[in-house]
Amino acid sequence: MDLRVRALETVLSRKGYIDPAALDTLIDTYQTRIGPRNGARVVAKAWVDPAFKAWLLKDGTAAIASLGYSGRQGEHMVVLENTEAVHHLVVCTLCSCYPWPVLGLPPTWYKSAPYRSRAVREPRSVLAEFGLHLPDSTEVRVWDSTAEVRYLVLPRRPAGSEGLGEEALAALVTRDSMIGVGEARAPSAEGQGPLSAQASAASAPASAAPSSTSSR
Numbered sequence: 326m327d328l329r330v331r332a333l334e335t336v337l338s339r340k341g342y343i344d345p346a347a348l349d350t351l352i353d354t355y356q357t358r359i360g361p362r363n364g365a366r367v368v369a370k371a372w373v374d375p376a377f378k379a380w381l382l383k384d385g386t387a388a389i390a391s392l393g394y395s396g397r398q399g400e401h402m403v404v405l406e407n408t409e410a411v412h413h414l415v416v417c418t419l420c421s422c423y424p425w426p427v428l429g430l431p432p433t434w435y436k437s438a439p440y441r442s443r444a445v446r447e448p449r450s451v452l453a454e455f456g457l458h459l460p461d462s463t464e465v466r467v468w469d470s471t472a473e474v475r476y477l478v479l480p481r482r483p484a485g486s487e488g489l490g491e492e493a494l495a496a497l498v499t500r501d502s503m504i505g506v507g508e509a510r511a512p513s514a515e516g517q518g519p520l521s522a523q524a525s526a527a528s529a530p531a532s533a534a535p536s537s538t539s540s541r
């Protein structure tokens with residue numbers, strides 16, 4: 326499938342029907358700008374507004390829709406709150422179900438077979454590869470997305486963010502933190518780029534690529 330899409334893209338761009346750069350911009354927009362930013366605003370609002378947070382955890386679909394984020398792949402949203410005691414991690418073991426209205430398009434690793442299987446079998450190892458090391462006292466719960474239900478993780482509000490407004494808070498919320506493979510950024514780390522999508526893409530975790538350890 327992937328090969329066919331790429332072949333088609335190549336043919337169309339050679340013939341001048343599509344501009345690969347424009348295509349990249351379009352995908353990048355959904356992947357790293359529009360999508361995750363919506364989710365980040367939801368999270369930031371929940372951090373500052375206890376009533377909204379309560380609503381969000383009780384009826385995620387309605388609370389999220391109240392901010393204008395609804396539609397395909399977001400019809401049945403369930404929001405999972407990360408705490409010191411429990412850490413939630415989202416996967417789609419079957420394919421790549423993902424909450425588009427709040428997170429945009431899924432990253433490549435989310436759709437990869439290694440992530441889909443390993444997130445369930447050995448979530449702590451997967452989290453460690455993302456750079457997230459949780460204490461043993463924190464329970465890890467893995468949620469399998471379906472065609473029916475899509476999950477959004479409500480990450481913990483970072484320490485030192487007490488004085489920040491909603492907009493500044495939203496800037497701390499990464500895509501990965503809303504899937505549960507990361508945490509929200511600390512305020513001091515702000516300004517490292519939009520939603521750290523590049524950073525997490527580069528770390529390519531679940532590929533579990535033995536190639537990275539087999540060199541020399």
Ligand code: FE
Nearest residue numbers: 417420421422
């Ligand atoms: Fe799926």
